[in-house]
Amino acid sequence: MVFVAATAASVLIRTAPGDALTDEGTIGRMPAAVRATRRVQLGLDLPPAQQYVRRLRAYSRGDLGWSTSEERPVNEVLRERIPRTLWLMSLALAASLLMGIALGAWQGAHVGSRGDRAWSFVSLVLFSFPEFWIAIVLMLLFASWLGWFPTMGMTSDIAFESSSMRALLDRAHHLVLPWLSLTLIGTAYVARFQRAAMRDVFGAPFVQTARGKGLAEAAVRRHALRAALLPVIALGGMLVPSLFAGAVFVESIFAWPGMGLALLNATQGRDYDLVGAGIIVVSAMTVAGSFAAELLREVADPRTRRG
Amino acid sequence: MAALGPTGRNAELARAPLSAAPSKRPHTHRALRTPLALTLLLVLVALAAPILAPASPIAQPDIVAQRSLPPSFAHLFGTDSYSRDVYARVLYGARVSLSVASLSVAIALLLGTCYGAIAAFAGGTVDRVLMRTLDVLLALPRLLLLLALSSFRDEVPFTYLVILLGFTGWYGVARNVRSEIQSQLTRDYLHAARATGVPRIRMLTRHILPHLIPVLAVYASLGVAQTIALEAGLSYLGFGVRAPNPSWGTIMHDGFSVVRDQWWLTVFPGLATLLAVLVCNWLGDALRDAFAPEQVPA
Amino acid sequence: MTLSQLRSSQPVPAVGGGPLLNVQALHVAFPAGGGAIARAVDGISFTIAHGETVCLVGESGCGKSVTALSLLRLVPSPGRIEAGSAIHFNGLDLLTLPDEELRSIRGNRMAMIFQEPMTALNPVLSVGDQIAEVVRVHTKASRRDAWDKAVDMLGQVGIADPATRAKQYPHELSGGMRQRVMIAMALVLEPQFVIADEPTTALDVTIQAQILELLRELRARTGMALLLITHDLGVVAEMASRVIVMYAGQVVEEAPVEALFANASHPYTEGLLAAIPRLGADQARLTTIPGTVPAPTDWPTGCRFRERCAYAYDRCATEAPALVQIGSAHRVRCHLVQEPERRVRREPRA
Numbered sequence: 001m002v003f004v005a006a007t008a009a010s011v012l013i014r015t016a017p018g019d020a021l022t023d024e025g026t027i028g029r030m031p032a033a034v035r036a037t038r039r040v041q042l043g044l045d046l047p048p049a050q051q052y053v054r055r056l057r058a059y060s061r062g063d064l065g066w067s068t069s070e071e072r073p074v075n076e077v078l079r080e081r082i083p084r085t086l087w088l089m090s091l092a093l094a095a096s097l098l099m100g101i102a103l104g105a106w107q108g109a110h111v112g113s114r115g116d117r118a119w120s121f122v123s124l125v126l127f128s129f130p131e132f133w134i135a136i137v138l139m140l141l142f143a144s145w146l147g148w149f150p151t152m153g154m155t156s157d158i159a160f161e162s163s164s165m166r167a168l169l170d171r172a173h174h175l176v177l178p179w180l181s182l183t184l185i186g187t188a189y190v191a192r193f194q195r196a197a198m199r200d201v202f203g204a205p206f207v208q209t210a211r212g213k214g215l216a217e218a219a220v221r222r223h224a225l226r227a228a229l230l231p232v233i234a235l236g237g238m239l240v241p242s243l244f245a246g247a248v249f250v251e252s253i254f255a256w257p258g259m260g261l262a263l264l265n266a267t268q269g270r271d272y273d274l275v276g277a278g279i280i281v282v283s284a285m286t287v288a289g290s291f292a293a294e295l296l297r298e299v300a301d302p303r304t305r306r307g
Numbered sequence: 308m309a310a311l312g313p314t315g316r317n318a319e320l321a322r323a324p325l326s327a328a329p330s331k332r333p334h335t336h337r338a339l340r341t342p343l344a345l346t347l348l349l350v351l352v353a354l355a356a357p358i359l360a361p362a363s364p365i366a367q368p369d370i371v372a373q374r375s376l377p378p379s380f381a382h383l384f385g386t387d388s389y390s391r392d393v394y395a396r397v398l399y400g401a402r403v404s405l406s407v408a409s410l411s412v413a414i415a416l417l418l419g420t421c422y423g424a425i426a427a428f429a430g431g432t433v434d435r436v437l438m439r440t441l442d443v444l445l446a447l448p449r450l451l452l453l454l455a456l457s458s459f460r461d462e463v464p465f466t467y468l469v470i471l472l473g474f475t476g477w478y479g480v481a482r483n484v485r486s487e488i489q490s491q492l493t494r495d496y497l498h499a500a501r502a503t504g505v506p507r508i509r510m511l512t513r514h515i516l517p518h519l520i521p522v523l524a525v526y527a528s529l530g531v532a533q534t535i536a537l538e539a540g541l542s543y544l545g546f547g548v549r550a551p552n553p554s555w556g557t558i559m560h561d562g563f564s565v566v567r568d569q570w571w572l573t574v575f576p577g578l579a580t581l582l583a584v585l586v587c588n589w590l591g592d593a594l595r596d597a598f599a600p601e602q603v604p605a
Numbered sequence: 606m607t608l609s610q611l612r613s614s615q616p617v618p619a620v621g622g623g624p625l626l627n628v629q630a631l632h633v634a635f636p637a638g639g640g641a642i643a644r645a646v647d648g649i650s651f652t653i654a655h656g657e658t659v660c661l662v663g664e665s666g667c668g669k670s671v672t673a674l675s676l677l678r679l680v681p682s683p684g685r686i687e688a689g690s691a692i693h694f695n696g697l698d699l700l701t702l703p704d705e706e707l708r709s710i711r712g713n714r715m716a717m718i719f720q721e722p723m724t725a726l727n728p729v730l731s732v733g734d735q736i737a738e739v740v741r742v743h744t745k746a747s748r749r750d751a752w753d754k755a756v757d758m759l760g761q762v763g764i765a766d767p768a769t770r771a772k773q774y775p776h777e778l779s780g781g782m783r784q785r786v787m788i789a790m791a792l793v794l795e796p797q798f799v800i801a802d803e804p805t806t807a808l809d810v811t812i813q814a815q816i817l818e819l820l821r822e823l824r825a826r827t828g829m830a831l832l833l834i835t836h837d838l839g840v841v842a843e844m845a846s847r848v849i850v851m852y853a854g855q856v857v858e859e860a861p862v863e864a865l866f867a868n869a870s871h872p873y874t875e876g877l878l879a880a881i882p883r884l885g886a887d888q889a890r891l892t893t894i895p896g897t898v899p900a901p902t903d904w905p906t907g908c909r910f911r912e913r914c915a916y917a918y919d920r921c922a923t924e925a926p927a928l929v930q931i932g933s934a935h936r937v938r939c940h941l942v943q944e945p946e947r948r949v950r951r952e953p954r955a
Contacts, residue, residue, distance in 0.1 A: 124592070128585040130536040132543050133559075133577035140574075144567045151567075205724040211679055212719070213739045213790065214711035226729050245450040249540055264544065267454040275455050282448040302729055302774045 074277045077262060082281065085251070085258035088175065089243045092182035097236055099183075100190025101229070107191065108198020108228065109221045120195070126188035132249035135181040139253060142177060149177050152255035178250045182243060189239070194232050201228040230301050237293020241286045339597055342590040346528075349586050353401035360395035367391055378571050385571035387561060393571060396558050397579050403554040404583065407469055408534040412527055414473025419480025420523070426481070427488035438485075445478050450537075457546035465548050468541075472534055480530075483522050491515050521598035525591050532587035539580045555580045624652035625798055625830050626676070626694055632687040633671050633680055635901070643901035645671040645684070647854035650928075655797070658824065658831040660841045660862075662877070663851035666898045669834045670720075672851070673800045676832075677711055694798070713743040716791035718801040722783035726775040732786045733759070733771025739793055758789040763819055781812035785819065792823055800832045805840060817843055838881060842866065847934070850874050853899060853909040856928060860935040870937040872914045908940070915950050916941060 103123075107116045126134075143151035153174060201207070201224045210220045248260035255261070259278070266274040352359065367389045376386045384393035426437040453471055491514070541547055542556025543563070553561075555576040562572025633646040646668045653659050661669045674680050676692060678699065692699040694715060699707065711717075719725040727735060736755035740746050746754065752771070759767035762785040775783055784804060791799055801820065805813040817840065824831055833844055841848055841862065848865045850858040850873065858871040869875050876894035896913040899905060907925050911917040920940050928938045941948050 124588060125581075125585060128532065128536075128581055128588050130539050130577065130580050130584065132540050133573075133580060136559075136573050136577065140567070140570055205719060205721060206727045208674075208679060208681070209719055209725045209787075209790075210727070212677055212711055212717045214708045214713055214742055215738070216708060219742070223727055223730075227727065230729070241448055244448060245540075248450060248454075249544075252544065263451060264454065267451075267457075268545070275451070279448060279451055279455070282451055283446045286448065287446045300729075302731075303776050 074273050077274060078259070078277060078281065081257065081259040081262045084256075085244075085247050085260055088178060088182070088250075088256070088258060089240070089247055091175070091179050092186055092246075093236065093239060093243060095179070095183045096186030096190050096239070097232075099187045101194050101232055103187065104191040104194025104196075104232075105198050105221075105225050105228065107195040108202055109224065111195075111199050111202070116195075119191070123188040123191050123195075126184050127192060129185060131181065131185060131246040132253060134184060135178070135250045135253040138177050138181055150174050153257070174254075174256070178254050178256050181250045182246045185246065186239065186243065189242075190232065190235065193235055194228065197231045198224060198228040201225075230297060233300060234293045234297045236296075237289040237291070240289035241282070244282055244285065339590075339593045342586065342593045345586045346590050349401070349583055350405065352398070353405050356395075356398040356402060360392070360398045363392070363395060375565075375569055377569075384575040385569070387558075387569075387572055388565070393558070393575060396553060397555065397576050399552040400555045400558055400576060401579065401583070403465075403548055403552050404535055404538060404556070404580070405531075407465070407472065407538050407548065407554065408531045410469045411472035411476060411534055411538075412530040414469065415477040415530060416480055416523055416527060417477075418473065419477035420484050420519070422477065423481040423484030424488060427485045427492065434485075441478055441481060449475050450540075453537075453541060454544070454546065457541065468538070468548060472538065476530065476534065480523070480526050483526065484519060487519055487522050488515060491518055521594070525595045525598065528587050528591035528594060532584045532591060535580060535587065536584050539576075623696060625655045625657075626653040626832075627692070628652070628672075628676070629691040629693075631672065631675060631690040631692065633668070633675055633684060633690075634687050635684040637902045641902050644687075644854055645901055646675065649851070649854075649856055651849055651856065651859065653798070653830050653832060656828050656830055657846055658833060658844055659847045659849060660845035661832060661834045661849050661851060662836065662838065662841055664836060664898050666900075667851045668854040668901075669851050670802055673717065673802050673832065673834055676800060677715060677717055678707060679717075709743065712739045712791070712796070713794050714796050715798045716794075716796040716800070718784075718787050718791045718799065718804050720803045721807055722780070722787045723775065723807075725787060726783060728775055731772050731774055732778065736771075736786070736790045736793055739790055743794055754793060755789070758793045759786070761823075762786075762789045762792075763815070764789075780808050781815065784808060784812075784816055788816075788819065788823070792827070792829075795827050796829060798830045798832070800834070802834045803836070804833070805837070806835070813840075820844065838877060850877070853904055854901060855909065855938065856936075857910065857938045858936070859928075860932070864932060864935050868932075868935070870931060870935070870942065871910075871939050872916055872941070873910050876913075876915075908938075916948050918947050920944075920947075 103119060107119055110116050139151055143149045150173060204224075204227075206227075207220060207224055210223045215223070244260065247258060248264055250256065251258045251261040252264055259281075263275065263278040265271075266278065375388050376382055376390075378385045382392050382394060384397060386392055387396075422437065422441075426434045429437075452475060456471055457468070538547070538554060539556035539559070542554050543559045545560055547557040547560065548554050558576040559573045562569055565572070629650045631646055631649045632644055635643045635645055637643040649668075649672060651659070661672065663669045671680060671684070675686050675690075676694075676699070678686070680686060686700060690700060694710070697706075697710075699710075702710075726732065733752060733755045736758060737748070737751040740751035740754050741748070744751075756767045756771045759771055764770050764782060764785055770778070770782070775786070778786065784807075788804070791801075804820070805816050808816065820831065820833075821844070823829070831844075833840065835841060845862045847861050848859070849856055850865075850871065852873050858865070858869065858874045860868070865874065866878070869878055873894070876892070879892040880894065882888070882891055894913055899909065899912070905912055905922075907923050908914070908917070908921040909925075911921040914921065918940075924940070926938050926940045926942075928936050929942050930936050931942055
């Protein structure tokens with residue numbers, strides 16, 4: 001339901017301003033005549049209402065339009081780029097959740113200790129880093145100055161001639177810095193949240209009961225963690241939009257050819273079909289993410305489980 | 308993620324205290340003193356830019372001899388390719404970045420509070436419709452939208468950016484305000500007030516509004532932090548404020564193509580952004596802790 | 606046999622001497638902002654014999670819950686038990702016991718039933734699991750056996766259809782049932798000593814009666830000693846063999862239950878008893894004790910009760926009274942014991 005609504009909304013939003021500027025000012029080098037022909041080809045000379053209807057019809061057929069910035073069908077662009085970005089985002093999400101939960105849980109159980117305060121500060125700082133800047137800093141540090149990692153791209157030129165193992169390693173090598181940029185901030189975010197959840201839970205009476213039963217501290221902490229994990233599960237789904245925003249920046253800095261970079265170029269090049277499709281796709285991802293998170297949470301929490 | 312979309316941020320901001328009686332005067336909390344002081348310092352630095360920076364941020368004194376100089380005593384942060392003093396640009400940039408962030412957050416708070424209040428007071432179908440719409444709005448990717456909407460203009464004027472940011476950042480506030488008001492509406496003290504004939508307006512201002520202050524205060528600080536970073540990101544990608552003074556992101560944008568050689572063009576403004584965001588986040592955290600309901604000792 | 610003897614599940618104290626629990630000079634301090642220290646418990650001493658039921662009575666804020674928590678060393682930080690305190694359980698010094706051994710006592714030989722069963726039970730685990738956990742932690746029982754024991758215990762505390770109930774979660778049970786679960790959890794390993802912290806406060810009156818009946822039954826069956834913390838004198842009348850009255854962190858009166866109700870000596874106890882409304886009594890207003898319990902950071906000099914006491918005189922402000930024996934098992938902390946002629950009613954400075 002929400003997905004359908006989101007799609008409709010995004011189509012609406014994207015078409016409204018999009019139609020207002022049908023003159024592709026950025027392709028100024030085109031001679032006027034060619035431009036006119038192109039316009040007719042792309043159907044941009046039709047009145048806005050008709051364009052809108054055409055587009056809707058195309059969408060229902062699964063045809064998401066033509067990307068003017070890449071000169072190929074939007075579907076093709078998406079098919080090529082989305083998996084890459086999804087890959088990057090999922091790895092970052094998984095790592096952020098794992099490390100963030102571990103860190104936050106430890107902190108929550110040791111609130112006030114020096115370790116807790118130190119990590120809280122570190123988390124706060126990491127959390128405050130603008131995504132693009134942390135990417136720049138990482139790139140300068142590890143790629144330019146230390147030269148440990150490549151500064152751009154997803155693969156090196158040698159990839160085509162190497163064995164699949166080397167190609168895989170090469171890809172991983174290129175993936176590290178973009179992934180790290182996203183993960184550092186993501187971990188800080190999750191850790192902060194988990195710490196707060198854990199702290200709330202640790203103050204709850206049932207923790208005292210657990211101690212009173214003669215459980216060892218480790219077992220008490222496990223009791224607390226089970227209850228504290230619930231809000232964080234829901235959090236995972238909500239990270240999707242922010243991860244995507246981060247991916248846009250990170251991909252642009254590392255010239256990593258994913259969905260984010262494609263959309264960025266599309267907006268700069270006024271490639272409305274691609275932008276529109278992009279909005280739909282990302283909205284869908286967001287909705288799917290939060291839906292999955294809600295579902296997981298409902299299953300995990302016995303209070304909301306049915307029966 | 309400093310540049311979180313509204314959905315992601317909701318998690319952080321959703322932890323703003325609900326139904327916390329503002330029983331403690333926040334300024335008596337020692338933990339608040341440092342972040343408050345730092346925030347004031349930040350604002351002061353921005354306002355005092357002309358005093359702190361001897362050079363002018365837009366002057367191009369000697370475009371041949373003084374361009375692209377690394378940091379030195381004469382130019383603390385170096386110069387850019389137009390021989391402009393980066394230190395001055397960063398200081399003046401504080402004004403831009405901070406004002407864009409504060410103004411847009413102010414708009415967002417206003418919009419969100421109204422929306423949330425209407426939903427909470429109207430209840431029933433109106434509430435449901437408003438919330439569903441909100442869900443749809445929340446699903447839309449903020450960054451993409453901002454990029455798309457900014458790409459129509461070659462130059463993004465200040466007001467346009469502020470409005471864009473403000474109009475896309477109010478969703479979380481609306482949700483929280485609605486929850487807070489809803490929880491207050493069911494409280495007994497309001498029934499009591501109604502039973503003694505207190506008019507609704509008075510109920511709103513004297514009874515309910517004080518409970519909104521914690522939510523709004525936390526949201527304001529964390530929101531400003533988030534917006535500073537978001538605006539910096541947008542400007543960095545090229546959709547930022549240019550004239551008369553650039554924001555931090557725009558300075559970094561100028562330096563992007565030569566980031567490896569002229570690192571000072573991206574590192575210093577970025578550092579400034581980090582510090583500003585850090586201070587605001589710190590303040591937001593401290594406010595949230597200060598307003599948190601009391602823990603009852605065993 | 607006296608009522609207090611009847612109430613002891615072992616009317617004759619166990620041979621081999623020595624009380625089950627011996628608390629001496631217990632002080633528990635909490636930091637109170639700005640460097641000040643608040644002593645929620647300020648020098649309490651008492652003993653509990655095997656099989657005895659002692660009720661600890663007092664208003665909220667008098668330190669009774671903290672006393673109970675200290676027995677199991679569960680005082681939440683930043684509070685701490687101060688040096689000079691001593692707690693001996695069956696001869697063991699609990700305050701110096703290493704953590705491992707303390708753990709093995711908790712839930713096993715000494716157990717606690719907490720207030721507020723809704724929040725005291727883990728919401729994400731079934732009640733059966735939570736009871737079985739106690740068994741598994743302290744014995745070598747298998748999961749199966751521990752579960753069976755849990756179900757059995759649920760039956761013993763009067764829950765119908767225990768096998769099904771054991772799989773349910775706390776939010777699926779009523780308040781009374783949750784309290785029974787807490788009792789089951791505490792008693793499943795038949796501890797020698799059980800502390801019950803306001804076990805009936807959160808329940809309505811009919812359920813209260815059932816819970817108390819349950820406790821009596823279990824007491825008779827297992828011979829356990831019971832420390833029952835409450836502010837309700839009705840519960841005291843029903844359950845106690847001995848009563849300790851606390852005020853502002855100190856013991857102000859200690860007596861066998863009949864002596865307390867017949868012969869209360871401390872003005873505070875008098876006030877508590879007078880406050881109980883009586884059917885048929887010709888009262889225009891209920892009797893109250895004026896004023897409120899002072900905060901631990903704000904105790905008056907001399908006797909801590911003097912600002913609310915109907916009989917306070919000059920000595921009360923300058924000298925703090927000591928606990929004095931007035932009967933075979935009756936102790937009172939009040940100057941009036943030595944100067945009974947001063948027992949003149951005056952307007953309290955509330």
